Amino acid sequence: MAKIYSKKSLVTRTMKPRKEVVSFLLNYSKALSMIEIDNHSFEIISN
Template identity: 55%
Template sequence: MAKLYSKQKLASKNMLPKKETIAFILNYSKALSIKKMGSMSFEIIAN
């Protein structure tokens, strides 16, 4: 049976997000609001 994997790891262990990425996600989550009306829900981004 053939080996379908390599001995070297392709991903680095020290993968950290940039400060800009963290700031973008935090600002997006602050601007996002979900409103429910009856059986429907609306996602509103207030930017």
């Protein structure tokens, strides 16, 4: 158990997302729209 919580495992590595993932997330957020009707909110994805 002592090895699991050692200082080595606490080191964070920088993570770089792929361009495809960033592009997908940006396009998804552009297509997503929220509509609120009578205290109800609906998420609509327009492709």
